[in-house]
Amino acid sequence: MSSTAPAWGRYERLMPAEIERIHAAQPVAYLPWGALEYHGKHAAVGLDGLKAHGLCVQLAQAVGGLVLPPVYVAANTIKFAPGLNHKRHSLNFSEETLRILAREHFEQLADEQFRVVFTLCGHVGQPHYDIIKDEAAKFNATQSDTRIIATSETDLIDKDIVIVNHAALGEVSFLMHTDPDCVDLARLPADRVPTLEDDAVWGPDPRPSSAEKGATYAAAFVTSASKLIHETLKSL
Ligand SMILES: [Zn+2]
Numbered sequence: 001m002s003s004t005a006p007a008w009g010r011y012e013r014l015m016p017a018e019i020e021r022i023h024a025a026q027p028v029a030y031l032p033w034g035a036l037e038y039h040g041k042h043a044a045v046g047l048d049g050l051k052a053h054g055l056c057v058q059l060a061q062a063v064g065g066l067v068l069p070p071v072y073v074a075a076n077t078i079k080f081a082p083g084l085n086h087k088r089h090s091l092n093f094s095e096e097t098l099r100i101l102a103r104e105h106f107e108q109l110a111d112e113q114f115r116v117v118f119t120l121c122g123h124v125g126q127p128h129y130d131i132i133k134d135e136a137a138k139f140n141a142t143q144s145d146t147r148i149i150a151t152s153e154t155d156l157i158d159k160d161i162v163i164v165n166h167a168a169l170g171e172v173s174f175l176m177h178t179d180p181d182c183v184d185l186a187r188l189p190a191d192r193v194p195t196l197e198d199d200a201v202w203g204p205d206p207r208p209s210s211a212e213k214g215a216t217y218a219a220a221f222v223t224s225a226s227k228l229i230h231e232t233l234k235s236l
Helices: 016-025 047-063 095-111 128-142 169-178 211-235
Strands: 008-010 028-033 065-067 116-121 147-151
Touching (some): 047 169, 095 116, 116 211, 128 147
Parallel strands (some): 028 065, 028 116, 116 147
């Protein structure tokens, strides 16, 4: 690592002096927001948080700042999706709990004097995603010292590269890039295209997923998210 590399770290692993050094260099917090949710037989239930955390680490290496551990509390998971029968392997929390957790994370991180809190929603079930964005907007309206950014990877990446999906080509490639041991493509059906009803796959066929594709998606994410954070810091 060169002396010009941005200062960054994983918040929960650091002692106060290290946190203060990184905060002084770059007062940006990264808050990956995941879910414990069924993502088919071929992917770990923590996909959304693992993906968001891995992307935040890669982004922090480019921009600097402190990466929080993922929040694994989600509402609106596949467990209660109408017309589907994927009832196992998801922890589904209430929208009220989600709202409180979002608000209190923003308040506490502002109290720790972060100027930007980059909240990356790995789970974009609705209204889960809109609730986090709504709490961010409400918090931003109350003060001007801290800006909360609430977004998701697919909102930052060109739709020609990756589109919003569940356990499909995009998400699985991301996970193969960040946490390769959390994917097993051999558990996908070999003789037919996976479906939402049978396989919890929504979006492009995940069978050609690869770590290389995930790395390409992640690079596009880092380019776009870095720009957004730098612009936000400049606007303060
Ligand atoms: Zn997901």
